[in-house]
Amino acid sequence: MTDIASLFPLLNEPELLQEIEEVGSMIEFKEGEDIITTGKYIKRVPLLVKGAIRVLRNDGDGHEVFLYFVNRGQTCAVSLACCVNHKKSNIRAVAETDCMFISIPIEYLEKWNKKYQSWRNFMLITYQSRFDEVMMALDSIAFLKLDERLLRYIEGKARVHGENYINITHQKIAEELNTSREVVSRLLKKAEEEGEVELSRNKITIPGMLPI
């Protein structure tokens, strides 16, 4: 099994790690598969071991707006929140890359909360850092100009793929940012003239970014 301790350094109690090994099951998703869909009750918490997850929010008009990426060594706070409150999911999570996570049944959350100090701490830190990310996502939608939001999206996507480019169409980006394809094309063209990106069909490269 994967080395949980090194991926989740906050979980440092040997007993807890052993319990995770015992009750958690390793689950894999292929790129593009739905992990959580809107309206479903979430019955497991994902500790992401490999790959990345893309989290989208339904805007009510049937459009889905990109929120943020979850990277390995993280868990998704929104699913945590839904989980502990037994609420239906108001988000959709898609496998951004092939990914693998340890799935923890929800009944252990409370148990471990009482039992393990490091688990409490992990939950706290998770909530804190994810709350910050959601706030940033909100800020970027509410206050950032679209060109900055666009570049941020591309960079974030490139980062979770560990590359300095992404493979996507302008149309898909427009859908994720809830704008039109023409606007994306024009902003990208401008960004290209300023040397911030390089464009080709189905591909956007960020020259100033090193592959990890």
Place this chain on the structure above:
DNA sequence: ACATTAAGTGATT
């Protein structure tokens, strides 16, 4: 060579 899909662009609101 042709059809299809992606991207670029001017004009209008």
Place this chain on the structure above:
DNA sequence: AATCACTTAATGT
């Protein structure tokens, strides 16, 4: 910034 209408470019068959 959104939409429309149209053009041009790239790619698949």
